[in-house]
Amino acid sequence: MKVLVINCGSSSLKFQLIDAASETLIAKGLCERIGIDGSQLVYTPVGGEKTTKVSPMPDHTAAVKMVLEALCDESIGVVKSLDEIKAVGHRIVHGGEKFAASCILTDEVIATIEECSDLAPLHNPANLIGISACKELMPNVPMVGVFDTAFHQTMPEKAYLYGLPYEYYEKYKVRRYGFHGTSHSYVSSQAAGLLGKAPEEINTIVCHLGNGASVSAVQKGKCVDTSMGLTPLEGLIMGTRSGDIDPAIIEFLAGKENKSLSDIMAVLNKKSGVLGLSGGFSSDFRDLEDAKDKGDAAAVRTLEAFCYRVAKYIGAYTAAMNGVDAVVFTAGVGENSALVRSMICEQYLGYLGVTLDQEANHKRGEALVISSNEEGPKVMVIPTDEELMIARDTYALLQ
Numbered sequence: 001m002k003v004l005v006i007n008c009g010s011s012s013l014k015f016q017l018i019d020a021a022s023e024t025l026i027a028k029g030l031c032e033r034i035g036i037d038g039s040q041l042v043y044t045p046v047g048g049e050k051t052t053k054v055s056p057m058p059d060h061t062a063a064v065k066m067v068l069e070a071l072c073d074e075s076i077g078v079v080k081s082l083d084e085i086k087a088v089g090h091r092i093v094h095g096g097e098k099f100a101a102s103c104i105l106t107d108e109v110i111a112t113i114e115e116c117s118d119l120a121p122l123h124n125p126a127n128l129i130g131i132s133a134c135k136e137l138m139p140n141v142p143m144v145g146v147f148d149t150a151f152h153q154t155m156p157e158k159a160y161l162y163g164l165p166y167e168y169y170e171k172y173k174v175r176r177y178g179f180h181g182t183s184h185s186y187v188s189s190q191a192a193g194l195l196g197k198a199p200e201e202i203n204t205i206v207c208h209l210g211n212g213a214s215v216s217a218v219q220k221g222k223c224v225d226t227s228m229g230l231t232p233l234e235g236l237i238m239g240t241r242s243g244d245i246d247p248a249i250i251e252f253l254a255g256k257e258n259k260s261l262s263d264i265m266a267v268l269n270k271k272s273g274v275l276g277l278s279g280g281f282s283s284d285f286r287d288l289e290d291a292k293d294k295g296d297a298a299a300v301r302t303l304e305a306f307c308y309r310v311a312k313y314i315g316a317y318t319a320a321m322n323g324v325d326a327v328v329f330t331a332g333v334g335e336n337s338a339l340v341r342s343m344i345c346e347q348y349l350g351y352l353g354v355t356l357d358q359e360a361n362h363k364r365g366e367a368l369v370i371s372s373n374e375e376g377p378k379v380m381v382i383p384t385d386e387e388l389m390i391a392r393d394t395y396a397l398l399q
């Protein structure tokens with residue numbers, strides 16, 4: 001079954017066409033600058049050349065139309081007709097407490113996702129636009145929603161409640177939800193496989209370190225805690241997001257800088273994290289590593305602060321699960337930065353008995369154990385694959 005996986009943002013749309021039965025990628029690409037001047041489609045069929053088509057995309061329907069045309073194109077396409085695409089799997093950011101698993105997108109489900117938009121005003125509306133664009137162009141193709149929050153719905157009350165008046169949870173569902181769930185789910189089950197165990201047999205800490213970053217505690221296959229909260233702003237220091245701060249800072253800075261609440265929120269989301277800590281230098285770890293190599297003090301303090309925060313979460317989650325069998329690094333930084341993994345493991349995980357195998361730590365692109373200790377938790381790198389998980393769930397639900 002060929003499944004089109006769609007990950008729709010406010011001005012972008014990432015897609016993959018996957019043969020779900022054999023779990024093989026057929027083509028992938030990205031529409032950028034939707035609704036903005038200079039919109040373009042970047043499209044790559046597996047085994048073929050990457051092509052870029054610059055063309056106006058006034059809205060997401062136009063973007064999906066271009067994607068479908070590319071997939072069916074005589075020279076660069078990978079299907080003879082749209083009939084070959086049997087299902088669409090959509091990434092949905094926020095499922096609130098309503099969705100603990102992926103589900104078929106009926107009108108009722110779509111209405112419930114709309115209700116969750118309140119909790120993710122930047123993301124869910126964009127996801128819904130992607131759904132309606134696909135519905136318009138492929139009205140008879142079944143669609144499935146896969147939620148970033150679903151995997152974390154197993155968190156116990158003690159982990160998801162904030163120390164706030166309980167009525168806010170009752171009235172507004174203010175609680176911790178967590179994100180990147182598809183990645184945490186995939187990576188934690190792969191980790192068990194790498195140890196030759198079932199997910200129910202091990203405790204895993206997954207460090208999803210990308211531009212957005214989160215850590216999760218997965219006890220015997222179930223998520224029991226994660227670092228992101230009501231929104232993806234909580235937790236680790238990220239590319240441009242602050243992560244955990246004293247909430248009193250918001251009022252303090254608004255007063256000092258004469259800024260509105262929404263101005264301060266924009267600073268916390270877009271100008272903070274490693275970008276902010278490095279004095280506005282870069283949110284990209286490649287730049288920070290290069291600068292650190294040259295002895296740049298801002299890059300050093302930024303990388304130290306980033307790694308320290310990750311290590312603190314690993315410590316907290318080791319305690320939360322009363323022990324850990326695997327610590328796994330994934331996503332852009334987690335998969336590619338041997339330096340970040342070294343800094344975290346060598347400075348802070350010695351008490352668990354962890355020692356790194358530096359040769360393994362410098363390998364790229366494969367799932368492997370990078371620790372050399374016999375006793376204590378194994379440290380691993382596992383490339384994440386959220387699109388494959390979306391295709392898997394879509395296939396499973398429509399079988």
Ligand code: ADP
Pocket residue numbers: 209210211212213239283284285286331332333336337
């Ligand atoms: P997201 O999906 O949240 O946008 P990714 O998981 O794709 O993020 O991660 C992107 C980040 O990964 C980049 O901003 C960069 O900091 C980091 N990254 C990518 N390649 C490397 C590399 N070779 N070394 C260090 N960091 C890298």
